Amino acid sequence: MSDYKDAWLPKYRDMVPKAAHGFATCMYSMSLEAWRRGLDVTFKFKNKRRLFYGISYTVSNGVKTHHFDGSMGDISDPATIKICRNKGLTNEFLRKADVPTPLGRAFDEESDNAEIIEYALEIGFPLVIKPIDSGGGYGVVTNIQSKEEFEKHLINLRNKLGKKAVIAERFIKGEDYRILVLDGEVIGAYHRRALSVLGNGKDTIEVLLKKKVKERNASPFLKGKKIKVDQDMVNFLKEQNKDVNYIPKEGERVYLRRNGEYFGQRDSVNMTDKLNSEIKQIAIDAVNAIPGLKYGGVDMLINYEDNEFVVNEVNSKPQIGNHLFPMEGEAVDVPRIIFDYYFPETKYNETPYASYYYDFKPIRENFKSATASEIKLPRLPDKNAIIKEYIFIGENFNKKLFNKIKRESRGLSISGKLEVLSDNKFNLQISGTRENVEKLVTKIKEKKLRKDTNIEQIEEKIFNGPIKAGFEIINNQQN
Numbered sequence: 392m393s394d395y396k397d398a399w400l401p402k403y404r405d406m407v408p409k410a411a412h413g414f415a416t417c418m419y420s421m422s423l424e425a426w427r428r429g430l431d432v433t434f435k436f437k438n439k440r441r442l443f444y445g446i447s448y449t450v451s452n453g454v455k456t457h458h459f460d461g462s463m464g465d466i467s468d469p470a471t472i473k474i475c476r477n478k479g480l481t482n483e484f485l486r487k488a489d490v491p492t493p494l495g496r497a498f499d500e501e502s503d504n505a506e507i508i509e510y511a512l513e514i515g516f517p518l519v520i521k522p523i524d525s526g527g528g529y530g531v532v533t534n535i536q537s538k539e540e541f542e543k544h545l546i547n548l549r550n551k552l553g554k555k556a557v558i559a560e561r562f563i564k565g566e567d568y569r570i571l572v573l574d575g576e577v578i579g580a581y582h583r584r585a586l587s588v589l590g591n592g593k594d595t596i597e598v599l600l601k602k603k604v605k606e607r608n609a610s611p612f613l614k615g616k617k618i619k620v621d622q623d624m625v626n627f628l629k630e631q632n633k634d635v636n637y638i639p640k641e642g643e644r645v646y647l648r649r650n651g652e653y654f655g656q657r658d659s660v661n662m663t664d665k666l667n668s669e670i671k672q673i674a675i676d677a678v679n680a681i682p683g684l685k686y687g688g689v690d691m692l693i694n695y696e697d698n699e700f701v702v703n704e705v706n707s708k709p710q711i712g713n714h715l716f717p718m719e720g721e722a723v724d725v726p727r728i729i730f731d732y733y734f735p736e737t738k739y740n741e742t743p744y745a746s747y748y749y750d751f752k753p754i755r756e757n758f759k760s761a762t763a764s765e766i767k768l769p770r771l772p773d774k775n776a777i778i779k780e781y782i783f784i785g786e787n788f789n790k791k792l793f794n795k796i797k798r799e800s801r802g803l804s805i806s807g808k809l810e811v812l813s814d815n816k817f818n819l820q821i822s823g824t825r826e827n828v829e830k831l832v833t834k835i836k837e838k839k840l841r842k843d844t845n846i847e848q849i850e851e852k853i854f855n856g857p858i859k860a861g862f863e864i865i866n867n868q869q870n
Contacts, residue, residue: 394609399722400715402427402742406857407611410752416612416712417461418446419751422768424726425450427744428737432768436758446758450733457733462725463708464733466574468683475681475707478558479523488680490673491701493692495560497523504545507559511541517562519651520544522554528654530554534562563701565694567651568662570674571709571725573686573732577671579714579723582660586618586648590639596628597635600647607658612712618656624648659713661720670700677702686729744771746778746822747806749860769860772806773824780854781819781832786845788817793864795840796831800862803827807858811866822858 395404403420411419426432431451447460458465463472474480479497486492494514498507511518518541521531530552532544541559548554571579588599597620607613620635624647628634631645639645648656674689681687688709692701714723731738749768757763793809800807800821805828807821821828834840836849 398720400724402745406748408750408752410755412611412614415751417710420715421459421462421726422448423748424730426749426768428730429771430734434754434766436764452734461708462711463686466685467707471681471684471707475705476524478704481705484680485677485702488676490677490680493560493563493701495558497558500555507545508542511559512538514561519560519562520548521558522548523556523558533651563692565692565699568691568693570689570691572674572678572689575675577674578728579725580662580666581713581717582662583657584660585646585650586653586656586658587644587646590641590643592641595636595638596645610716612716658718661717661723663723673700673702677705681705746858747772747860748857772822775824776822777825777828778822778854778858779828780852782816782850783846784816784848786815787843788815792841792844796835797862797864799831799834799840803831805831806860806862808863808865820854
């Protein structure tokens with residue numbers, strides 16, 4: 392991944408497989424951290440309509456076992472999930488604990504539109520309307536300025552989107568932050584800044600946006616998410632007396648979306664070390680306000696100008712992808728912090744087994760096809776394992792030879808891959824004990840795997856790249 396940022400953690404570079412991109416990045420990065428520490432990781436699946444909502448995993452050191460769902464471990468009571476999913480109920484607990492929240496009220500499915508509109512007029516504009524039980528910004532409309540506009544969005548939310556239970560609340564002017572709290576301590580925070588581009592004095596907004604999408608796609612968490620110029624973007628730029636052909640000056644930031652809209656297109660900016668003590672305490676108080684919650688992601692609206700800080704939402708199962716792969720600022724190693732907490736005896740100075748990762752695809756496919764309900768990750772390589780790369784040059788290389796090398800590697804507990812470079816050249820990147828690696832290479836060299844091959848040259852190299860658990864053959868030659 393050539394565009395991988397230097398500010399991101401080296402231990403994930405080229406080591407988040409395609410099957411773990413996007414929503415699965417959180418679960419994968421957590422389980423990878425545990426596995427690399429030598430802990431036993433077992434995935435479990437309850438057949439549900441949406442695949443990843445059915446996957447959980449346990450982590451054990453042989454003496455104690457902890458259960459995880461995404462980044463949420465069993466330090467929190469599972470009942471908190473239901474509380475946090477219901478924004479109205481969450482707000483009740485927050486207000487009881489005197490945690491600052493926007494003025495507002497929840498309305499159930501039985502409430503009629505007239506009652507909701509009457510309340511909206513009572514508290515005054517600008518307003519926000521949102522569903523009680525949705526995440527990711529689905530159905531949320533902010534900065535509503537009139538009764539007509541509010542009524543239009545209310546009808547759309549309840550009738551078209553089918554979200555009958557809603558919250559109407561005052562719109563708070565401020566920047567959107569996600570603050571991660573673990574057992575009374577803030578461990579990470581980022582600003583969810585509205586989509587923007589930064590001028591270089593040469594490129595148009597349209598060109599800068601294309602570069603921004605490419606930059607975002609370097610993140611395993613955001614990879615594959617497209618952002619195109621649409622009518623909303625055109626209209627918003629027009630309000631700023633700009634269009635997509637405008638060339639921003641060097642250092643000029645141009646916003647392409649309104650603050651509080653297009654949640655999935657916002658840019659994460661690490662702010663962990665920039666929060667003041669008051670904001671941190673409000674986030675901690677918000678988590679403490681939910682009975683049984685010890686770990687959570689607190690969404691806050693922060694207005695430094697007016698010194699106004701309010702809690703918008705509390706998440707019991709927060710995604711951590713934006714902490715690991717922020718668009719600006721240094722990454723925060725959330726998985727390490729969490730497993731230092733659960734398994735303090737496994738704390739380390741340097742990432743153990745940093746060269747190794749596992750493939751998430753078989754887990755995903757087996758659960759999807761319902762051929763398995765429980766999968767345990769394979770053991771880590773031997774602690775005395777070495778990593779080597781070999782280039783073999785010769786004649787009569789073919790599929791049978793490659794398959795025999797694969798079977799032999801598995802028998803010798805060797806992980807890695809064989810890549811066919813041409814008809815007369817293949818590459819081995821492997822890890823195993825020195826004895827077993829040398830045994831495999833000797834068998835290939837001495838024609839013990841296939842007698843009609845001819846090895847003319849072997850180049851041995853030191854390999855510092857990633858090694859995937861198991862053994863695979865990459866053959867683009869299709870012999």
